[in-house]
Amino acid sequence: MKLKIMSLIALTCLSYALALNSQAQGMAKIEAGEYRPLYLSEDSPMVNVDTFWLDITPTTNQDYWLFVNQKTRWRKSNIVPIFAESRYLAQWNTPMDVNQNAPSIKGPSDGQLLSPVNHVSWFAAQAYCQAQGKRLPTVAEWERAGSASETQAYGGKEEGYNQTILEWYSTPTKKSLNAVAQNPANFWGIYDLHGLIWEWTEDFNSNLSTGESRGDSSLDQNLFCGSGAAGAVDPSDYAAFMRFAFRGSLKAVYTQANLGFRCASNKEIYP
């Protein structure tokens, strides 16, 4: 019986391996550089970001399915409530166990395999990355990678850069997320930092915005550095405001339809 499930999993893994061929994979190196957080003023020092490696695509349902089959405590049916709220892996509704007598294990449908995994908590994302010998990127690393356009490491001033990002917010949440790597990669060869999902960062909650963002630029700046528009370098950087606002609304157990992740590391890790 246990054997049967294992062989079933092995079989599904094989079919995933075939699908894997068409998928962009691996990590990209991001050279050491500087990044100015949204909330710092024009004359504040830039933040240094050391060289790091970042997955070129978000973690997919397929990647995550392989992971939960290795670390079964992260299966949808086994998850402990303190590590993820009830919508954990809500998109996985396909029975993966054909044995009528066994409790059904739910997994991703074929159509979901190459889409980013969503409905994952910070704990789950962190556990996945650890299992790969990686970690979640920091906010600074993510923003440094995300500030690149297709042609430049700092693409924020390029015409249309912001509008393209904003257009994602102008479209409704889809029933199922698109596959990864369908749009051009950025300067570093990284896909989907914008326009597909939000992504977890290691220190998402270090940005002490208050939920009342309009007040965050006041005298409490030492305490609440997630500043409102008045203190920002570029008040028109709406896309960044939204990322900071979004991160500020999260707790580590939250699982959301539009929130996934990708992993980072200090050196290149091969799959």
Place this chain on the structure above:
Amino acid sequence: MKMRKALLGLLTTVLFPLSASADLPKVDAILLPPPMVPPALDRDYPARVKVELETVEKVMTMADGVEYNFWTFGGQVPGNFIRVREGDQIDFNLSNHPSSKMPHNIDLHAVTGPGGGATSSFTAPGHTSSFSFKALNPGLFVYHCATAPVGMHIANGMYGLIFVEPKEGLSKVDREYYVMQGDFYTKGDYGEAGLQPFDMQKAIDEDADYVLFNGAVGALTGDNALTANVGETVRLFVGNGGPNLSSSFHVIGEIFDRAYVEGGSLLNENVQTTIVPPGGATITEFKTESAGNFILVDHAIFRAFNKGALGMLKVSGEQNTAVYSGKKADTVYLPEGSTIQEIGNTQTPRPKIALNFEEQMSMGKRTYEQNCQACHQVEGKGLSTAFPPLANSDFLNANHKRAISVVKHGLSGKIKVNGRTFNSVMPSLALSDNDIANVLTYVLNSWDNKGGTIKANDVTNSPKPENTSSAH
């Protein structure tokens, strides 16, 4: 002893509000989507009121063929109308739908406290935040989302109205409606079809593509028009979500008998247009005196006719002709002169006088082109049955004195020209006697007419007919 008593007194005052709020009767608020307004509260005591409101991001129609991903309170723009009573304790639950991409919160201008509730209601998708507040001040208040970037959340439709009914209530009216204006910024211009994304630059430039009542072109017209009967009193709860543009709210053909200035307690009367700033509101009341369609506009009028800020109130019933007669007659207007009257001003240069036939012809031609050609057409051909021809005109050539009189004093009624009957009006033109002499000379010597010269003196001596309409 005395001190103890005072202390006891102090304690009771401090404790009383707490125990009072706990003991309040519990009620669930009725929230309604626009243009509906929840019924007037029939309570004469404060209550503990539970309000449930959901934020939803959804694609809806903004105009014919134009769709937009609105961010909403309650699934439409504006958000559901909330009605509570002054002194009520409100338990507010804000739920953010799991399909939302954005976290949201709510700032209710009716809340006295940091952020107007925004600090306590910041809610990630798929979560609910709860907070409580006391409705201290009566009035009509805007609520809106205040999550960064605040402007974008508002520009996408995240606003609505909460009415804190004064303890004594409002006067009874027959109809209550909820209207809220907002400006929208789309990548495509007004009317450009398809799912239109938000345009941040236009929003910053305050260059609105749409200015809308209740979130869509036509949300309050046609089948969606507001309705009332003649003789009823209508109360409009009007808000403005902005984000940028103030509304000059006006109902064409009505006068607001009463307007609660800025939604507060100050009552103004007999108001034509009332200003509703972004993040502000007003309550207007009027009695419908007459049947017909009454158009709601932002009287910054290009917004009404070019950007969508147009609504309609259909009033049915008997016409009250004493108040408004409708069109009773359409009569001819025959002014003394359509050119500007000259006021005695010695500085005015003297008009040039024609010294010979050639000058009369050239000056007459100019006068013809400026004053006559619009009706009598190029080369005096006339225009169908409306304007008789001047070319080869038997009527003209037969009687020069009559021709002078027609130009100088005007003509109205039936005449026959070249065998065709015309029943029309020629106004008296404020031309000088010299101009008339020149233009007639020009006409008489053009287009196969039989010639002749008219002198300014002939015009001066032309008598005014006793009755222009029976001249012929």
